[in-house]
Amino acid sequence: MLDPTMKVRRSASPHDGVASHPPRSIRAIAVSAPECITGSKARKALNSPDPVSLFNACRCAANSALQGYGAWGESNWANTDNLRKHFLLMYSLDDISVLKKLLQTERPNMVLIGAMTLCIPGAIECAKLIRKIMGRDTLIVLGGRHVNETIFLNDENQRLDSAVTHHPASPGRLMREGAIPPLFDIIISGEAELLVQEIGALFAQPSQQPTLHIANYLDRKIAGRWIVDFPALNKTRVSAGIPLKRDQLPSVVETFGITASFDVFRGRMTSHVFSDTGPGCVYDCNFCSERRSVTGNIQEIKSAGWRLYKQFKETVRTVTQHYPDKLASAFVEDSIFLSGSPAAINQLCLLLEQDPLDIIFGGQFTIDQIINKKEIIR
Ligand code: B12
Ligand code: SF4
Known part of the structure; x- marks a missing residue:
C-alpha cells in the first residue's frame, strides 16, 4: 500500500x-x-x-x-x-x-x-x-x-x-x-x-x-x-527532510521479483531484501563509505524485524509462484544485519517462530558482534 x-x-x-x-x-x-x-x-x-x-x-x-x-x-x-x-x-x-x-x-x-x-x-x-x-x-x-x-x-x-x-x-x-x-x-x-x-x-x-x-x-x-x-x-x-515511512515502501522483491540464485544457497532462488534501517552501518570506521557519519543514523528500527519478515514471506510466495520446483533464499543487504540490534533480531526470530517459512538467508555481521552476540545470532 x-x-x-x-x-x-x-x-x-x-x-x-x-x-x-x-x-x-x-x-x-x-x-x-x-x-x-x-x-x-x-x-x-x-x-x-x-x-x-x-x-x-x-x-x-x-x-x-x-x-x-x-x-x-x-x-x-x-x-x-x-x-x-x-x-x-x-x-x-x-x-x-x-x-x-x-x-x-x-x-x-x-x-x-x-x-x-x-x-x-x-x-x-x-x-x-x-x-x-x-x-x-x-x-x-x-x-x-x-x-x-x-x-x-x-x-x-x-x-x-x-x-x-x-x-x-x-x-x-x-x-x-x-x-x-x-x-x-x-x-x-x-x-x-x-x-x-x-x-x-x-x-x-x-x-x-x-x-x-x-x-x-x-x-x-x-x-x-x-x-x-x-x-x-x-x-x-x-528537501525539507520529512522522513520516509519505511514500513510503507514497496520492497524490491515485491516490485522486481526474483531472478538470482546464489551458489551458496544450493540451488534456491535468491531475493535481495533490506531492513530499510538506513543505507549505512552503525559503526563509524573512518575509511569506510558505509560509516554512520556519512550515511546517517539508524531509522525505524522498531519495525525492522517485521519488514524483513514481510520480505522473506514475499520471497517464499514469489518463488512458489514463479519457480514451483525451487525453494527460497534471501540475502539481507543491510551493512550489518538489522543493524546488529538485539531487539530487532528478537522480533524477527519471534515472527519466524510464530509463522515459520521455508527460507535460508544470509547477511553480514562484524566479527566483534559475532563474538559478543553469539547466542542471539544463533
Ligand atoms: C547491493 C549492492 C551491490 C549490488 C548491486 C549494485 C547496483 N548497481 O545496484 C552488486 C553486488 C552488483 C554491487 C556491486 C558493486 N558495488 Co555495491 N553495494 C551494494 C550494497 C550492499 C547495498 C546497496 C543498497 O541497495 N543499499 C540500500 C539503498 C537504499 O541505498 P543506496 O544503495 O545508497 O541507494 C539509495 C540512493 O543512493 C539512491 N540511488 C541509488 N541509485 C540511484 C540511481 C539514480 C538514478 C538515482 C536518482 C538515485 C539512486 O536512491 C537509493 C534509495 O534511496 C551497498 C552497501 C550498502 N549497505 O548500502 C554496496 C555499495 C553501494 N557497493 C559498493 C561498491 C564499491 C560496489 C562495486 C563498485 C564493487 C566492485 N569493485 O565491483 C560494484 C559496482 C557495480 C555496478 N556496476 O553498479 C560501495 C559503494 C561505495 C562508493 N562510494 O561508491 C558500497 C557502499 C559498499 C562499500 N562500502 O564498499 N553492489
Ligand atoms: S563496521 Fe564495516 S561496514 Fe561498518 S563502518 Fe566499519 S568497515 Fe564500514
Whole structure:
C-alpha cells in the first residue's frame, strides 16, 4: 500500500505558462554504470545480476507503474510482464553495446543512471552514448552512492539550498568547472525513492523545458533526505527532510521479483531484501563509505524485524509462484544485519517462530558482534 503523501501529481501546474505543450508519456530506462573498462564478471566472485541499489531508487516509481497509477502508470514501465528489461546492470564498457541496443529499442526520453564512485567514468561514457543516440531531448538523471558522498549538507538540520557542500569530486561541481562534459541534467544525492517518482510526474507534465519545470516545481516536502542539483541551471534544491515511512515502501522483491540464485544457497532462488534501517552501518570506521557519519543514523528500527519478515514471506510466495520446483533464499543487504540490534533480531526470530517459512538467508555481521552476540545470532 502506498501512502497518500506518495501521490503523483498529474495535472499541469497553473503557473506553467507553457500549457500548450502536450503532456509527455514517460519512456524510461535505468542503468547501473560499469565499474571496469573491459572484461566480464569473474564467476568465482561474490556478486549478483541485480542492480539492487538502482531498484531501491526506482521502487516507488516502478510500483506506481505496476499499479497503473499516475504518470508512471502510463509509462513504458506499466503493463509489462518484464519490468526488468528496462533495467541494466553494467560491468564494463564492453557492455556498452547492450546499452546501445536498449536505447535503440526503447527510445527513452528519460535515463536514470546510478553510479558508485568507481563507476563515475563509466557513467560519463554511458551519458555520452545517450546524447549521441538520443540527442539533447532525453533527460539524464544521475544518482547513487558517489553523488551521495560528494554532494551533502554538513549539518542535516540546516536544510538550505545555500548550505549544500560540493566535494571536489561532485559531478555537479565538475560539470560547472568544465572538467567533465555537461551531460547530466539532474543530479540526485540521497534518498531517491519518492523523488524519482515525483521527478517522473513533473517530467510528464506539459512544459517545453522539462528540467526547468522540474527545478521550479519540485516540492521540498517530498519525503526523504535529498538534494537535487541542476548544474546547467546552476540551481540546487534541498528537501525539507520529512522522513520516509519505511514500513510503507514497496520492497524490491515485491516490485522486481526474483531472478538470482546464489551458489551458496544450493540451488534456491535468491531475493535481495533490506531492513530499510538506513543505507549505512552503525559503526563509524573512518575509511569506510558505509560509516554512520556519512550515511546517517539508524531509522525505524522498531519495525525492522517485521519488514524483513514481510520480505522473506514475499520471497517464499514469489518463488512458489514463479519457480514451483525451487525453494527460497534471501540475502539481507543491510551493512550489518538489522543493524546488529538485539531487539530487532528478537522480533524477527519471534515472527519466524510464530509463522515459520521455508527460507535460508544470509547477511553480514562484524566479527566483534559475532563474538559478543553469539547466542542471539544463533
Ligand atoms: C547491493 C549492492 C551491490 C549490488 C548491486 C549494485 C547496483 N548497481 O545496484 C552488486 C553486488 C552488483 C554491487 C556491486 C558493486 N558495488 Co555495491 N553495494 C551494494 C550494497 C550492499 C547495498 C546497496 C543498497 O541497495 N543499499 C540500500 C539503498 C537504499 O541505498 P543506496 O544503495 O545508497 O541507494 C539509495 C540512493 O543512493 C539512491 N540511488 C541509488 N541509485 C540511484 C540511481 C539514480 C538514478 C538515482 C536518482 C538515485 C539512486 O536512491 C537509493 C534509495 O534511496 C551497498 C552497501 C550498502 N549497505 O548500502 C554496496 C555499495 C553501494 N557497493 C559498493 C561498491 C564499491 C560496489 C562495486 C563498485 C564493487 C566492485 N569493485 O565491483 C560494484 C559496482 C557495480 C555496478 N556496476 O553498479 C560501495 C559503494 C561505495 C562508493 N562510494 O561508491 C558500497 C557502499 C559498499 C562499500 N562500502 O564498499 N553492489
Ligand atoms: S563496521 Fe564495516 S561496514 Fe561498518 S563502518 Fe566499519 S568497515 Fe564500514
